[in-house]
Amino acid sequence: MNYEKSIKAFAEAQKHIPGGVNSPARSFKSVGGDPLFFARAKGSKVRDIDGNEFIDYVGSWGPMILGHSHPKVVEAIQKTAESGASFGAPTLVETEMAEQIKKMVPSIDTVRMVNSGTEATMSALRLARGYTQRDLVIKFEGCYHGHNDSFLIEAGSGALTLGVPNTPGVTKGTARDTLTAKFNDLSSVENLFKQHKNEIAAVIVEPVTGNMGVIQPQKAFIEGLRKLCDENKTVLIFDEVMTGFRLAKGGAQEILGITPDLTTFGKIIGGGLPVGAYGGKQEIMDMLAPAGPVYQAGTLSGNPLAMAAGLTTLRLLDETENFYEELEKSSAYLEEGLKNNLKELNLNGVINRVGSMLTLFFTDAEKVQSFADVNTCDTGLFGRYFKTALDKGVYFAPSQFEACFVSAAHSKADLEKTVEVSYQALKALK
Ligand code: PMP
Numbered sequence: 001m002n003y004e005k006s007i008k009a010f011a012e013a014q015k016h017i018p019g020g021v022n023s024p025a026r027s028f029k030s031v032g033g034d035p036l037f038f039a040r041a042k043g044s045k046v047r048d049i050d051g052n053e054f055i056d057y058v059g060s061w062g063p064m065i066l067g068h069s070h071p072k073v074v075e076a077i078q079k080t081a082e083s084g085a086s087f088g089a090p091t092l093v094e095t096e097m098a099e100q101i102k103k104m105v106p107s108i109d110t111v112r113m114v115n116s117g118t119e120a121t122m123s124a125l126r127l128a129r130g131y132t133q134r135d136l137v138i139k140f141e142g143c144y145h146g147h148n149d150s151f152l153i154e155a156g157s158g159a160l161t162l163g164v165p166n167t168p169g170v171t172k173g174t175a176r177d178t179l180t181a182k183f184n185d186l187s188s189v190e191n192l193f194k195q196h197k198n199e200i201a202a203v204i205v206e207p208v209t210g211n212m213g214v215i216q217p218q219k220a221f222i223e224g225l226r227k228l229c230d231e232n233k234t235v236l237i238f239d240e241v242m243t244g245f246r247l248a249k250g251g252a253q254e255i256l257g258i259t260p261d262l263t264t265f266g267k268i269i270g271g272g273l274p275v276g277a278y279g280g281k282q283e284i285m286d287m288l289a290p291a292g293p294v295y296q297a298g299t300l301s302g303n304p305l306a307m308a309a310g311l312t313t314l315r316l317l318d319e320t321e322n323f324y325e326e327l328e329k330s331s332a333y334l335e336e337g338l339k340n341n342l343k344e345l346n347l348n349g350v351i352n353r354v355g356s357m358l359t360l361f362f363t364d365a366e367k368v369q370s371f372a373d374v375n376t377c378d379t380g381l382f383g384r385y386f387k388t389a390l391d392k393g394v395y396f397a398p399s400q401f402e403a404c405f406v407s408a409a410h411s412k413a414d415l416e417k418t419v420e421v422s423y424q425a426l427k428a429l430k
């Protein structure tokens with residue numbers, strides 16, 4: 001494939017935008033080469049400015065569960081735009097959105113809309129601190145909760161990919177208030193609770209991880225977190241920015257059968273527009289201004305365009321018969337195909353999949369269940385695999401430490417082609 005225009009565009013962008021991109025994860029830094037500049041997308045496909053077309057498994061990093069430019073979502077945005085893009089005053093659609101979220105996620109009593117996943121987790125942590133009147137938070141190595149100072153400690157996603165899990169610019173004081181534990185290792189959490197009795201405001205976790213690749217929590221681990229938080233009067237926050245409305249109508253908490261105190265959302269909830277949200281127990285949420293003293297605000301929060309895109313998306317997910325069953329079938333087909341490829345080529349690798357989130361780890365390990373397991377991966381091999389797949393028309397996330405997202409728009413033909421391309425890309429590694 002010819003990427004001439006993208007290469008030129010990236011050279012130009014680097015003169016005006018730091019690193020040439022507005023978010024590091026979309027650079028191709030870890031896989032080598034220049035990022036592609038996209039021009040348009042429809043259904044399962046994205047097209048770059050050179051006119052190359054790819055089957056897309058990034059889906060804007062998660063939001064596009066219905067596929068790109070779904071006609072109903074496009075229509076909702078267009079219609080809304082005609083009535084005004086923003087008022088900074090209450091609108092009816094915000095209440096409808098809150099009702100729809102509550103219907104799909106029963107742990108939500110009330111919910112506050114914000115503009116990104118980062119805002120959602122930042123605000124949820126402030127609220128948990130205000131509610132408990134404690135300072136400390138426990139997060140897990142390799143989990144990513146957006147770019148708030150408090151969470152850029154042993155962070156996953158782009159921070160991990162680019163080798164800056166602890167970023168400069170976070171004060172020592174802030175870093176001191178963030179404790180890190182090991183995912184799927186309950187004793188590491190128990191120890192922190194013992195060392196910091198009555199000091200821990202919140203435990204925040206990606207209930208199924210995506211930002212160090214896909215890892216499922218062991219039952220005893222996730223149940224143990226709930227129990228420890230109950231015993232210590234600590235707020236359990238599920239960061240479902242990625243998993244919310246993706247793994248099931250009710251997100252990861254539905255499939256795991258665990259009720260968090262607060263949940264954060266993003267991505268799908270905005271249908272491709274910039275949105276986040278956080279919600280949960282009434283008693284905690286009532287602490288928020290103007291009902292209570294914990295301040296949090298936003299000029300564009302509950303923005304009509306974003307609400308229209310998000311609400312249309314959520315309603316389609318809620319009302320389309322067997323939506324998640326069909327998505328599961330497509331995703332299972334892809335997993336099976338990739339597994340067969342590894343077997344046929346006699347290559348090592350681990351495929352973790354939960355619903356429509358999947359990661360192929362290039363490792364000799366038997367299983368990937370922890371951040372330590374993730375770190376056994378050969379990122380060089382991944383990079384070569386990624387590039388060959390790209391050249392053959394399949395766009396996976398440009399990092400070993402991310403999930404691939406299957407959407408409802410991926411057809412049988414798309415999935416078959418992906419399995420074939422993956423076979424070729426794996427074969428090229430030998
Ligand atoms: N939490 C999780 C679990 C995420 O995956 C992300 C984004 N990848 C965020 C928070 C941050 O969301 P945003 O990029 O919208 O700020």
